[in-house]
Amino acid sequence: MLDLNISINSTFITTANVSLTIDGNLTETKSINLSEGINYDIFTILAKSGLHNVSVYVVPLNCDINISNNDYNTTYNASTPILLIERYLNNLTNQTANISFNGTQTGIMDSPRDNLTLTGGNYSKSLKGLGVKDIGTGKVVMTYKGTININVFSSGGELSIYTPSAASSERQSRNVTVRLKDNTNITTGDCTALSQCTFMYDSHNTETIKLDFNNLVSGTHALEYEVNITTDINNFNYTIQSLSKGSNSQYLQNDSLTRWTQEIQSMAQNLTPNCSSDFEKVGKISRWVYENITYDIILAGQPYNASWVFTNKKGVCAHYTNLLISMCRSIGIPARGVYGDVYNSSDYLGGHAWAEVFMDNKWYTVDPTFNEIGFIDSGHVSEGYDLSTLESSFFSAEGYGLSFNNYDVFYPDLKVLNTANVTLISDIINITPKWRVTNVLGNTLTYEIIGIFNNSREQGYIIGNAYLWPVGSSTLLSDYTHQVYVGQNESNTSWRFNITLPDLNSGSNYTLPITISTDPTPLTSLNFNAYTAATYEIYNARVPATIQLETTTLNVTVRNIGAIDGNTDVKFYVNNEEQQTKNLFVQKASQTNTTSFSWTPTTQGNYTIKILAGNDVFIRKVTVGASTCADNTNVQ
Structure with a gap:
């Protein structure tokens, strides 16, 4: 264990996000209340032996405060053979005794998700939606795998490995198979059927896969793990059926990344004064974020909060998402962050973040980076949820009674299956x-x-x-x-x-x-x-659905929607037989002129009236009834 003591000299009272980065990897971010003068705090880490680069970055949450020299860099030399990064295990439930830090050699090692393989393609937003995805149904396999070499001091050593899973929802189902190897012993199978594989859930119902190597005998072990998560995504079953307001107080709360300011709330209120539903409000907020925040890949992984993004008008998907969440919560709409991956049928695009809003007592997806609302494509693979979203871990390991010699973690691989049969929307x-x-x-x-x-x-x-x-x-x-x-x-x-x-x-x-x-x-x-040519449309036709067995006048108004004056024939048909034709002059630029036709039906019954003017047609079914004045009426 190693304590890194930090001191922050502040000239004002505020709350700040303090981020610790080790060797370029985001280790931990915490919110600290700063008073005037020197403030102290501690980051407790376990570090791999050797010389390491450390950076501490301070961002005040008060958007009116500007500070200088808020980035501090140094190095440290650690002797303990363990690497600790991230707070990935903080909220896991169903924890068993071997997760506690007992013994002399315990710890967690983690590799942050910042160097995904196969990144490329058009990941940025596009005005016309090009380069996003048109996938309606898809089958995707995500693979997490690695090798770990350890020394076990005495029999009974334990090692637990944690990888992300895929969320189960109305639009997404998943199946998990694993392969575990301890020297020459290999175990494979469905996660639900193996005692060494457990699904764990945090307070936001995010699923994590826990792999256990238990009762390890003393000596050297070459361990391998591979997790294959097959995800079926079908957005054709995913619809918003009503617009009733949802109630979920847990997701009206904010963390340090989504805490809204008066300026954020005022913008959300100004965007939504005449909206008839939360659905419409979310639409207007998402569009504003999409059109007013500039996508800047340089900011990927930076823990800037919603206030910073709102003020600076730039960020990546996580920043887009946290700002949308903040704006929604500021006007009483529950929202949460989603992290996962996006892909299309030809290019794997990489890690992504988006949001969900709570309506109709259900969660509905909103992606402000791509401005998808109400129907999000199946190129989105959901992995987990939280009050906000930033970067996610894709590997954590913890051991008891052992030491780590070295490890090699492969970055997540994502494969689209049966791309020839992927259903496009x-x-x-x-x-x-x-x-x-x-x-x-x-x-x-x-x-x-x-x-x-x-x-x-x-x-x-x-x-x-x-x-x-x-x-x-x-x-x-x-x-x-x-x-x-x-x-x-x-x-x-x-x-x-x-x-x-x-x-x-x-x-x-x-x-x-x-x-x-x-x-x-x-x-x-x-x-x-x-x-620009004279072009005609039937602007109005006064043809009643029911008339009497007598002469009726039918008035027809024609509009010239072109840019040149002109004449057109107006034709009157009864049961597809032409009755009359009149030539009508109509001025340009949507001016109108009216003509009329007289029609005397000879028998009662149903007729089809059709009027043609240029290429436009008017058709109506007409019922002819008895005359209102009978010939045999006697007056005395």
Whole structure:
């Protein structure tokens, strides 16, 4: 055991996060109340023999306080042959006697999760959602493995190894198999069937896998372990069915990373004054975090809290997540952190963090880094939960009656199985476009584009951003995006933009290919054309569903949504037989004109009325009943 004594000279009263890093690995972060003057604290560690680099970093939680010289670096020389990093075992339950630190040689060794293999691909957020994932169902195997060489002083030595597991939830199931080797003795099997394998849970229901090498005889042991966690993820079963408020006081509490300030609460309140549900509030908060925080990979692993991220407007996934959690809790919405991995069908992207919010007495996933809300893709593999999220450990070991000679821990490997059969998410949001020219001034046109959105699954609720693009371009046609809330009923949004075209007054016609896209996953896009030519739509048709057996006048109003005046034929059909045609002049830029048709049905019954104007059609079923004035009425 080794005590590292630290002293902090403070000129003000505050609370600060103090982080200890050994050889570049984050060891521990604690919250310390600072008074004016010299403050003392102790980090107790077990250290591997040799010379090691130590850094202590101090971050005040009061965002109005700026300090200098808050990073201190030194070295220490340790003689005990044990390495301790991280606080991974603090909250584990079901602990047995051999976990206590008995005897002369005990301790924990750990390797932090900071150098994942196979990292790459597009991990940063993307305006159009590209580079995130479109995976609806997936099967993934995560492998944790390593070798450890130890000396056991006398028979009865024990060694326990801890690795992460995968969470079990509505969207995710898991199966765990292990392989253990002690010199030449090999044990394999399903974790649930082996006495040496135990599932353990902390207060947040995070699952950890404990592997035991018990009753080790005296001498040298070459130990190996391998844990394979097969995870099946299916987001097609994952829907938000109602928008009722959830109650979970445990996750309204904050830790040092998510403690909200008045500025954070004010922003959350200003974003959500007219929201009808917590679901809509979370959507607005997630969008704000997504659009206002800059992704900066240099900050990975840094224990900056929500206040720091809110002030500096940068961070990585953990910082995005902790800020969203802080904002949600500040307005009474329970939230928690999730850590795990993200992948797509071709590139493993690496460790990731996101959040869950509590509604309908259930947890629902929100990823502010990718702005996925209500339907998160199956490229997210959940491992555990906490009040906040930062970096997670992927290996811990503790021993009794032994010493560690050396160890080699392989960084976690993640393999996507059956990638050819991975189900990609089909379009969740269906899009119907409408467009019109609303003004013409010289060669400059003002267009209004309307997107009509429907939930293709016909169940649950989803939030998405909607964008307007020229086909084949990466430049938005409008300088803002819309957030659409799609449930069982359709949702509409609209954009307006100006465009200047050459020779419009000469009568030239232009075609504007346009894309409406939605984000989050999957990226749903619809291409269509808007025109400058005279284009007609039936703006209103006064055709009653029931009429009498007499002459009826049917009024039809036609709108020209193009940029040029023009004439169009308006045709009137009864049961697909043309009755009349009238030519109608309609001015440009959404002006209207009205014409009428007279129709005298000869018999009672059901008829189909159809009216055509340009390429637009109006159809209505009409029932013809008896005349209101009978011929045999007698008046006396």
